[in-house]
Amino acid sequence: MIKTALCNISDKDKIKKLWIDLFDDSENFVDWFFENRFHPKYSCCTYDDDILVSAMQSVPMNLKIREISIPSTMICGVSTKKEYRNKGFMHKTFSHYMKEMNDKGIILTTLKAVSIPTYHSVSHLSCTTSAYVTLSKNDADYYKNIFDNNPINKVTKTQIIDVFSNINKLNECYCKFTDLYSAIALRNEKEFLLKMHDYYSDNAQCMAVIQSGIIKGYCIYFKQEGIYCEEFVVSDKDTTDCLIYGLLSQNRNYEKFEIKTSKTVSEYINSSNINIKDQNSMGIVNVQKLLNAMFGKMHKDYVIEVEDAFIQNNNGIFLLNGSKTQKPAHLKISSGQLLRLICGYDSLDNLIRNNNVSIYDKAACEDLSKMLPMCDCFIIDEY
Numbered sequence: 001m002i003k004t005a006l007c008n009i010s011d012k013d014k015i016k017k018l019w020i021d022l023f024d025d026s027e028n029f030v031d032w033f034f035e036n037r038f039h040p041k042y043s044c045c046t047y048d049d050d051i052l053v054s055a056m057q058s059v060p061m062n063l064k065i066r067e068i069s070i071p072s073t074m075i076c077g078v079s080t081k082k083e084y085r086n087k088g089f090m091h092k093t094f095s096h097y098m099k100e101m102n103d104k105g106i107i108l109t110t111l112k113a114v115s116i117p118t119y120h121s122v123s124h125l126s127c128t129t130s131a132y133v134t135l136s137k138n139d140a141d142y143y144k145n146i147f148d149n150n151p152i153n154k155v156t157k158t159q160i161i162d163v164f165s166n167i168n169k170l171n172e173c174y175c176k177f178t179d180l181y182s183a184i185a186l187r188n189e190k191e192f193l194l195k196m197h198d199y200y201s202d203n204a205q206c207m208a209v210i211q212s213g214i215i216k217g218y219c220i221y222f223k224q225e226g227i228y229c230e231e232f233v234v235s236d237k238d239t240t241d242c243l244i245y246g247l248l249s250q251n252r253n254y255e256k257f258e259i260k261t262s263k264t265v266s267e268y269i270n271s272s273n274i275n276i277k278d279q280n281s282m283g284i285v286n287v288q289k290l291l292n293a294m295f296g297k298m299h300k301d302y303v304i305e306v307e308d309a310f311i312q313n314n315n316g317i318f319l320l321n322g323s324k325t326q327k328p329a330h331l332k333i334s335s336g337q338l339l340r341l342i343c344g345y346d347s348l349d350n351l352i353r354n355n356n357v358s359i360y361d362k363a364a365c366e367d368l369s370k371m372l373p374m375c376d377c378f379i380i381d382e383y
Contacts, residue, residue, distance in 0.1 A: 004096045007043040007055070014052040015045065015077070022079045032201035036194065041104075042073055044097040046089050054080040054089040056097055059383070062186040063108055064178055065343050066375065068294055069186055073101060075111035076383030094122050098285055098311055107289045108339070110183070110282045112382035119281050123310040125336035126278035127345045128183045128377045131266035134273035135244065135257040142270060143245040152238055157210045158246030161218075163196045166208070169215040170196075177233045180264060182344045182375035183282065195381075196220075199230065207250070209234075209242045217243050219259070226256030231380050234261075237268040244269065262378040280379050282343070284335045287314040292322035294342060302364055305329035306338060330364035333357045344375025 007015070016034045019025075025033075043057040058073035075097075080090050101109065113119050116126050147153050163170065171192040178184050187195060196206075199220050208218040217234035221227055227247060234240045247257060259269070266274050284290055287306050301319050308314035314335045319325050333341070337356045340346040348369040351357040359365050 002046065002048055002092075004044060004046040004092055006100055007040040007045050007057075009040055011040065011043075011045055011052070011055075012038055015043075015055045015057070018052060018055055018079050018081065019077050023077070026202055029202045032198065036197065037076075042101070044093050044100065046093045046096075048084070052081070053084040054093045056090075056093055058097075058101075058109070060106070061191065061381075063110065063379075064182065064184050064186050065108070065294065066182050070107050070290070070293055071105055072108040072110060073106050074185070074381055074383055075109050078111070091122065095310070098122075098283075101285050102313075105289075106285050107293060108282060109285060110280045110379065112279060113281050116278060116281055119283075120336075121310070122283065123308050123314075123334070123336050124281040124283035125340060126280070127282040127340055127343055128278070128280040128379045129263055129276055129345075130279040130378065131261050131263050132275045132277065133259040133261065133266055133269050133271050134275075135248065135259070135269075135271055137248060137252060137255055137257075139257075139270075140245075140248040140252070143241060143248055146241045147245045150238060150241070152211075153242060155211055156216075156242055158207065158242045159210070160250065161206055161208045161210075163200065163206045163220075164193075166215065167193050167196070170206075170208070170218055173215045173218060174233055177235055180235065180376065181262065181378045183280070183377040184379045185381045204230070207243065207246050209239050209246070219243055219247065221247065223251070223254070226258060227251050227254050229257070229259040229261075232259050232261040232265065233380075234265055234268075240265060240268040260380075262376055264376045264378075280382065282339055283310075284308075284314060284339050285311070287316075287335055287338070288318060288322040288324070290322070290339075290342070291318055291320060295320040296322065301327075302368055303327045303329045304338070305332040306335055307332065308335040311335070328360065330361035330368070331357055331359050341372055343377055344373065345377045347374045348372060 037059055046054040056078040058075045060073050062069045063072040171189050204220050206220055209216045217239035219229045220231040221229040305317045316324055317329050
């Protein structure tokens with residue numbers, strides 16, 4: 001008999017085995033993950049009698065959408081046993097998961113897909129981008145010259161630091177960084193510490209730029225065939241230059257350096273090899289709650305008709321504050337495209353040009369377009 005439900009702690013070993021069979025992660029990381037990030041109440045699984053055929057896990061977190069903190073989850077480990085694929089089990093598990101998250105007050109979900117189109121059928125579209133910057137050790141002289149000729153660097157230290165004795169300062173730096181972005185994960189000190197333990201389960205290192213005792217920027221990086229920076233957190237060009245100089249100068253034995261960061265930060269970096277790619281997809285668990293959280297205090301009444309082929313309750317005509325209405329809509333849009341507009345990944349003008357929205361009241365939509373300009377939508381977290 002096929003049964004789908006929230007997970008129990010007793011499901012952990014079977015889900016862990018399915019993860020190991022399907023994903024290419026280190027043993028240390030998988031062990032750490034299932035001891036520290038397995039949340040049964042935020043995970044779902046489907047069984048065929050006693051056989052685990054499909055599972056998906058998530059971690060509760062708050063996402064910053066423009067200036068608003070939204071209760072969300074980061075979905076990870078979406079997996080289906082090979083012999084059960086293409087039979088609708090992932091879709092069934094995902095549907096049950098979204099209903100359960102709605103009951104818990106979750107409003108948004110985010111995930112890093114191996115193939116982004118896979119999740120279009122469950123109303124999850126790409127909503128963030130990341131910049132992948134490639135440098136080589138030959139760039140060291142360029143950055144040394146910048147470092148030596150910038151007066152601010154006379155009071156600057158760029159060095160490898162112990163993360164755990166500097167958690168407060170690092171978290172303060174991260175929180176300042178999040179002010180610049182939409183769709184980014186918010187982390188309190190406990191969540192930041194957990195993320196650092198996550199990295200260090202796979203032998204990460206941390207380099208920081210320090211001025212007058214304040215951490216101005218940092219990066220979490222791994223030594224692989226080259227240097228790979230997974231978390232590169234800076235808010236200005238001077239700090240970016242210092243951090244790159246430190247990475248290049250203290251890792252001279254490595255030929256290749258790759259940095260994952262935001263589009264904004266990539267513009268500070270002197271490299272001809274910058275690749276901007278979509279990263280996380282996002283979906284709306286509850287359209288009414290999202291609209292209310294984002295626009296509930298607004299006095300102007302705009303009317304939006306939302307279509308969602310996956311979550312029935314997201315369909316309807318809503319005031320901008322989330323209330324259902326029978327007033328004529330000013331525009332019609334899918335839930336996925338609506339989320340792109342709300343978080344700032346896309347503009348209303350672009351959506352119109354690409355035929356992703358139907359306009360019924362041009363004047364109202366011009367107002368909405370001004371209210372919702374594009375943002376740099378960036379998130380470091382991938383699971």
